[in-house]
Structure formats: C-alpha cells, structure tokens
Amino acid sequence: xxxxxxxxxxxxxxxxxxxxxxxxxxxxxxxxxxxxxxxxxxxxxxxxxxxxxxxxxxxxxxxxxxxxxxxxxxxxxxxxxxxxxxxxxxxxxxxxxxxxxxxxxxxxxxxxxxxxxxxxxxxxxxxxxxxxxxxxxxxxxxxxxxxxxxxxxxxxxxxxxxxxxxxxxxxxxxxxxxxxxxxxxxxxxxxxxxxxxxxxxxxxxxxxxxxxxxxxxxxxxxxxxxxxxxxxxxxxxxxxxxxxxxxxxxxxxxxxxxxxxxxxxxxxxxxxxxxxxxxxxxxxxxxxxxxxxxxxxxxxxxxxxxxxxxxxxxxxxxxxxxxxxxxxxxxxxxxxxxxxxxxxxxxxxxxxxxxxxxxxxxxxxxxxxxxxxxxxxxxxxxxxxxxxxxxxxxxxxxxxxxxxxxxxxxxxxxxxxxxxxxxxxxxxxxxxxxxxxxxxxxxxxxxxxxxxxxxxxxxxxxxxxxxxxxxx
Numbered sequence: 001x002x003x004x005x006x007x008x009x010x011x012x013x014x015x016x017x018x019x020x021x022x023x024x025x026x027x028x029x030x031x032x033x034x035x036x037x038x039x040x041x042x043x044x045x046x047x048x049x050x051x052x053x054x055x056x057x058x059x060x061x062x063x064x065x066x067x068x069x070x071x072x073x074x075x076x077x078x079x080x081x082x083x084x085x086x087x088x089x090x091x092x093x094x095x096x097x098x099x100x101x102x103x104x105x106x107x108x109x110x111x112x113x114x115x116x117x118x119x120x121x122x123x124x125x126x127x128x129x130x131x132x133x134x135x136x137x138x139x140x141x142x143x144x145x146x147x148x149x150x151x152x153x154x155x156x157x158x159x160x161x162x163x164x165x166x167x168x169x170x171x172x173x174x175x176x177x178x179x180x181x182x183x184x185x186x187x188x189x190x191x192x193x194x195x196x197x198x199x200x201x202x203x204x205x206x207x208x209x210x211x212x213x214x215x216x217x218x219x220x221x222x223x224x225x226x227x228x229x230x231x232x233x234x235x236x237x238x239x240x241x242x243x244x245x246x247x248x249x250x251x252x253x254x255x256x257x258x259x260x261x262x263x264x265x266x267x268x269x270x271x272x273x274x275x276x277x278x279x280x281x282x283x284x285x286x287x288x289x290x291x292x293x294x295x296x297x298x299x300x301x302x303x304x305x306x307x308x309x310x311x312x313x314x315x316x317x318x319x320x321x322x323x324x325x326x327x328x329x330x331x332x333x334x335x336x337x338x339x340x341x342x343x344x345x346x347x348x349x350x351x352x353x354x355x356x357x358x359x360x361x362x363x364x365x366x367x368x369x370x371x372x373x374x375x376x377x378x379x380x381x382x383x384x385x386x387x388x389x390x391x392x393x394x395x396x397x398x399x400x401x402x403x404x405x406x407x408x409x410x411x412x413x414x415x416x417x418x419x420x421x422x423x424x425x426x427x428x429x430x431x432x433x434x435x436x437x438x439x440x441x442x443x444x445x446x447x448x449x450x451x452x453x454x455x456x457x458x459x460x461x462x463x464x465x466x467x468x469x470x471x472x
Contacts, residue, residue: 131160132446133164133195134150137164138200138217140203140435141437142237143169144176149437149441150163160193163194165194166196171183197221199216201217203237205241206240207241225428231429233449234420235431246423246428247426250426253462258278261277261280261367261423261432262277262278262300262421263275263279265374267354272358274359275300276362277359277360278293280371282364283363286327287327295340298359300422311357311358312360315370316347321336332346420432422452427458431452
C-alpha cells in the first residue's frame with residue numbers, strides 16, 4: 001500500500017469518527033442542558049420548601065413549641081437534602097459532559113490533523129540510521145538539555161549522535177539530570193559517542209573567533225562532517241560562528257555567494273509550512289543574493305517539504321511590481337526572469353502565513369524580525385483567549401473543552417516544534433537551533449537534519465552550479 005493510499009484511508013476513517021462524534025455530541029449536549037434545567041428546578045423547589053419550613057416554625061411556636069420545633073427541624077433537614085441533591089445533579093452533569101465529550105472531541109480531531117505525522121514516523125523507522133554531529137556545548141542551557149534531547153531523538157528516529165563537548169562537563173550534566181545510566185547504555189550500544197573539545201564560542205563573541213580557536217566545539221563538530229564521519233551537524237550556539245565555521249571548514253556551494261538561514265513558518269494548512277529565508281545570516285543583501293536564496297529554497301521545498309512545484313514569493317510592502325525599495329525592485333526583475341522555478345510575485349506580510357507561497361525570500365534583517373515576532377505570537381494569543389473566556393460554571397466547562405485546542409494552537413506557533421533552521425548554501429547539512437533550545441527543540445532539529453539527509457538535499461543542491469545564471 002502506497003503512502004498516499006494509506007494517508008487517504010487514515011483521513012477517511014478520522015472523518016467518519018468526527019461524524020459519529022457530532023451525532024453523539026447533540027445527544028450529550030441535550031442531556032447536559034436537561035440536567036442543568038432540572039438542577040435549577042430542584043433549587044427553586046428547595047427554596048420553596050425552606051421558606052415553607054420557616055412558616056411552619058413560626059406557626060408551630062404559637063401552638064405547641066416543642067412539637068412544632070421537631071416538625072420544623074425535620075422539614076428544614078429535608079429541604080437541605082433537596083438542595084444538596086440539586087448541587088450533586090449539577091456537578092454530575094458537568095462531570096458527565098467533560099468525561100463524555102472530551103475524548104470524543106479531541107481524539108478524532110487530533111488523529112485527523114496528525115495523520116501525516118504518523119506516516120512520517122513510519123517512514124523514519126524504515127529509513128537507514130545516520131550519524132549526526134551535535135555541538136553539545138552550544139546554547140544557553142548546554143550541555144544538559146542538549147544531551148537530553150539527543151538521547152530522546154535516538155530512541156525516536158534512526159540516527160546516531162557524535163556528541164561534541166568537554167567530556168567532564170557532559171558527564172557531570174548527565175549525573176545532575178539523571179541521564180548517566182541511559183547515556184552509558186547508549187554508548188555501549190554504539191548509538192552515541194562522546195567527542196572531546198574545547199570551550200564553545202560564546203553568544204556575545206564575534207563569529208571570526210572560530211578561526212583562532214581550532215578546538216572550539218562547533219569547529220570539532222564541523223570537522224566530523226568535512227571528514228565524512230557525520231552526515232549533518234546541529235548547534236544551538238552562536239549562529240554567526242556556526243555559519244563562519246561552515247564556510248571555513250566545509251565551504252560554500254559553487255555559485256552561492258552567501259549562505260542563508262531558512263526557517264519553517266506555520267500556515268493555515270498544518271501539513272504545508274512555508275520556508276522563509278534569509279532569517280538572520282545576511283543583514284545587508286544584494287539582489288543576486290536573494291535570487292540565490294530563491295534557488296536554494298526551491299530545492300529545499302521540493303526535497304524536504306515534498307512540494308512538486310513550489311511557489312516562490314518576494315517579501316514586500318505591496319503586491320504590485322512597482323512597490324518596494326531598490327533592493328526589492330531589482331530582485332523582482334531577477335526572479336521574474338528565472339525559468340527554473342515558479343515565481344508568484346510579491347508577498348505582503350499578511351500573506352506569509354496564508355499558504356499562498358511555499359518559499360518566501362527576504363534579506364536577513366527583515367527575516368529575523370519576522371521570525372522573532374512570530375515566536376511571541378503563540379503565547380500572546382493564548383493569554384488573550386484565556387482572558388476572553390466566559391466566567392461561571394458553564395464558562396469553566398467550556399474552557400475545559402477548549403484547553404486542548406488552545407494548547408494545539410500554541411504548539412503550531414511554537415518555534416520549539418520546528419527546532420531549528422537549515423543553513424542553505426554550504427557544502428553540508430547544517431541545522432541551527434535557537435539559543436534557548438531545550439530537549440524538545442533538539443529533538444525537532446535532529447529530525448529536520450535526518451529528513452534533509454534522507455531526502456538527498458545535498459545531491460540536488462550541488463546541481464545548482466550547472467545553472468547558467470550562477471556561472472555568468
């Protein structure tokens with residue numbers, strides 16, 4: 001059975017589950033409304049009984065104090081029992097609604113939205129195991145969370161890890177995080193190897209520091225790729241240093257003047273993200289650079305994102321070809337005349353996440369601002385939605401139903417879910433992680449690295465040098 005056939009079957013089954021849920025939901029909603037109505041009626045009855053009990057007490061005191069007192073006490077006790085029963089009905093109605101609706105709502109939807117991810121996992125399991133070099137000292141929280149992410153990725157994907165760093169610090173971090181035994185087991189299983197190195201290039205250091213410190217962790221990791229001991233490299237450290245190390249150690253692709261950092265952004269279609277490049281490697285660009293970014297992005301979208309004919313867009317302030325600054329106008333002319341890809345014209349900021357484009361090119365200054373802005377959207381959006389949710393008992397029930405949806409929205413907008421960005425234009429597969437990366441980001445980044453290797457990205461990128469435009 002082919003991947004497309006299996007995907008269609010999974011989606012059709014999920015849709016049938018949704019139809020069943022909607023029918024059940026109608027009945028359950030009716031039960032909840034009826035229960036709430038009954039509870040309200042019970043409360044009214046209880047109130048009337050209590051009021052009547054008070055009258056009985058008053059009347060009885062005039063007739064026979066002791067006898068009437070006992071009767072009144074019994075009536076009041078009965079009234080309290082009715083009130084408690086009414087509250088129990090409301091509580092049980094809420095519990096029934098939550099327990100019945102929660103699995104029916106979110107499980108089918110989750111299966112429907114993640115059916116492609118399930119197929120990807122099958123593909124990952126069937127593909128060959130590869131070696132990836134990891135700069136274990138790069139990042140704000142290294143090496144602990146980086147090591148944790150690597151160990152998790154090894155168990156989930158067909159990869160082996162060459163973990164580069166100061167071995168004493170790595171082992172100390174493993175002890176503190178309770179990973180020492182697992183690390184030792186994976187070393188014995190030959191699925192992870194510790195490679196000794198010097199200190200990392202700090203986040204506040206100049207990128208050129210990689211030329212002076214030969215044994216810096218990023219240089220040692222990059223040498224593993226150069227010497228064919230690893231097929232990809234990942235670092236959450238200084239991105240400028242990583243790009244400099246990649247250029248000095250493994251070199252640029254022929255015909256590419258400047259490498260670009262490509263990041264995946266979510267769109268309305270969860271199965272089809274958009275690649276934005278450059279997002280920080282080159283703050284000042286020439287039109288020829290952006291032209292080359294488009295060529296690189298086109299190949300990445302075809303190989304990794306599996307888009308047959310990617311649509312390329314140029315980030316600009318308007319759709320018209322006469323809009324924009326001098327860089328945009330000259331780049332538009334170059335992209336319009338390119339025959340090797342489908343240029344869709346200018347892409348306004350509001351269209352980046354629309355799904356209308358598969359690749360969006362821009363200078364690194366603009367792209368980095370766009371990236372950092374998107375990283376903040378998920379948390380802000382979640383806070384706004386929480387503040388707007390209704391109050392009261394019914395509001396709490398509704399909030400419980402929405403919680404999984406809100407978390408899924410945040411997950412789609414969370415940079416940790418994508419983990420890293422590919423450095424395109426160098427002669428090797430390099431994935432740059434966010435400086436604040438923790439274990440989840442590392443896992444996602446290593447999956448990205450494996451996917452790039454598994455789809456033969458470098459083979460197709462090397463074909464770019466044959467294009468006449470790059471040789472002119």
